[in-house]
Amino acid sequence: MxxxxxxxxxxxxxxxxxxxxxxxxxxxxxxxxxxxxxxxxxxxxxxxxxxxxxxxxxxxxxxxxxxxxxxxxxxxxxRPQSRYMIGVDIGETRVRVELFDLALTELARVEKPLSLDGPRRVDRYDVGVVVGHVRAGVTEVLERAGIAADRLLGVGVGVPGIVSRTPEDGAVVHGQTIGWDAVPLERLLRESVPLPANVLYYIDNGAKTLGQAEMWFGAGRGAQSAVVVLFGSGVGACVVTDDMSPGRAVEWGHLTVRVRGRRCRCGALGCLEAYAGAEALLERWREAGGEPLADVDEETALTAMLAAAYPAGQGDEAGPGSDATALAVLEETAEYLGAGFSDLINLFQPERILVGGWAGLQLGTRFLDSVRAHATSYALAYPAAHVQIGLGTLGPDAVTVGAAALPLADFFERGGRQEEAGPQEQAPVWQTTLQDRAAHR
The missing domain is CATH 1.10.10.10 (Winged helix-like DNA-binding domain superfamily/Winged helix DNA-binding domain)
Known part of the structure; x- marks a missing residue:
């Protein structure tokens, strides 16, 4: 009817x-x-x-x-135990797989490191290796928690890159910075991971899944418009204009901030990510004469850089023993990020800008104060005066939480039914008449 x-x-x-x-x-x-x-x-x-x-x-x-x-x-x-979700974060240094109930209680977690060996950074993102990590992780978390696969609402996956969709392959990932050129990830996972046919994959950009998590469960609650920034090895953002609807991932990290500037890992010159991502930050410190730790992951290396800039016992203040080169690079990075924030403020005029991701949270409030000052100086006065800039509240694992929320959001959209059942509704008479009319002309 x-x-x-x-x-x-x-x-x-x-x-x-x-x-x-x-x-x-x-x-x-x-x-x-x-x-x-x-x-x-x-x-x-x-x-x-x-x-x-x-x-x-x-x-x-x-x-x-x-x-x-x-x-x-x-x-x-x-009822928390009525359904379950899996969230997957294909991150910079590891693949993280977590199993949640409807209350978002973590029931099991598996982390698979992405190797740092090899002459190029993209080597760690070998598609077969990543798919294998996801396959093993999904199987392991279900076994650990004793949950049958048919109890899942779905598997959400956050990826670094642009996600398109085709009828044949489902979600296809265009990850230029990691060497993924139109990778049919959904099809590969479906062929590789033994899950029931009604358990779907929900694959989307990692910044978008972070945005979903912060808007639903974190610092974005109550805001009608926000930009959630993912600051890790690179940088990305999610623009949200409705607190209950999914946001839109934007490739903010590849905004040009300096003509003929540094070479970005995407191949272009002068991208924000070439100056403000954790990978670029550490490289610029090395170029300036600093000594980042060798043969460690970026998280450990960034921790060491912060310790050099702010030695133990001095809190958030630089002082005797501080590495002046590290301090200078951090301040320049804050200005680049502030300029990037000003573009977000001028373009979208959000109520809030929230910073998440392991690097953003590690740099913390001290760094954000400087970013905020630069953003205000570069942005138009009115929108800058009406935006709140702060840190996300869900921690460095928020991408996984947001990924798990993707099947949950779809479950809500379908009224709590995994499959739509029932007879097909007949089309209105006018629709059939006009279609027949067009077909005979």
Whole structure:
């Protein structure tokens, strides 16, 4: 049956279920009485939806609260063990795989290092090696937690690169900085990882999954517009214009900040990432006469650089014993990032800019204060005065959390059903008539 808006009755039922599930998930436990105003649904619609969700095992009772002059109201919540998600972060130094329940409790974790051996950085991103790490990680976390694969909502994967989609291969990754040219990652994972056919892969840019996590569960909650910056070996960003909708990954790290500047790992000249990513920061310190640690991963090397700039016992202040070269490179990096932030402010005028990623969090508040000052000086006065710049609150593993949220978001969108069932709705008469008319002309 169709309604006047063009949506079917089935569509409306799905939307009602989505509304109830989202409010219980993000604001619960809640009573049936409270769900009405929060969702805009009638008390009858709320009761019907809740009864369905309880019968399906998605929702459970969670105690009661007193009401004004009446009997206590039963509280409801999402049942954490009713479904599970896997989040995968294909990062700079490792592949991380985590298994979560619906409450985002981590049930198992596996980390597979990406080798630093070889003459070129891209060697560590050998597609076969990465797919093998994901395959082994997914199998291992399920076995450790004793969870059957058919209990999964899906597997979310955060990747470094642009993600396109084709009917034949699903998600295809264009990772220029890691040597991936149109890698059909979804097809390769589907062929390699033994999962049921109804357990889907949700593959997207790592900055976008970070943005999803911070907007839903972290420092972005309550903001209607934000830019979430992923600062790791390189830099990227996710632009969000609706707190409940997925953001849009933008290749902010490949914005040109200096004409005929340093060679970026993407091959172009003068990209922000050639100055502001952790890999470039360490290289610039070396070029300036510093001595980054050799034969260690970038996280360890950046920790050593910060220790050189701010020796132990001096807190956040430079002083006697500080490495002047490291300090100078850090300050120049802060200015480049501030200039990059000013572009985000001028272009998108967000309420908040949030910095995440292992390097951004390691550099921390001290570094961010300098970035904020430079961003304000470069940006237009009005949007700069109305943006808050801060650190993400979910830690360096937020990409994995956001990746796990991708199948969760789709599950909500479908009203808590993994498969749409039921008869096909007939098209409106006018649609069939006009199609026939066009076909005979």
């Amino acid at each position: 169709k309604v006047r808006s063009g949506r079917t009755v089935r569509d409306l039922r799905r939307e009602n279920r989505t509304a109830v599930l989202q409010r219980l998930y993000f604001d619960g436990p809640l009573s049936r009485f409270s769900l009405g105003p929060l969702t805009g649904l009638s008390s009858g619609s709320v009761s019907n939806v809740v009864a369905e969700l309880v019968t399906e095992g998605l929702v459970e009772e969670a105690g009661s609260v007193d009401s004004a002059g009446g009997r206590p109201r039963t509280l409801l919540r999402i």
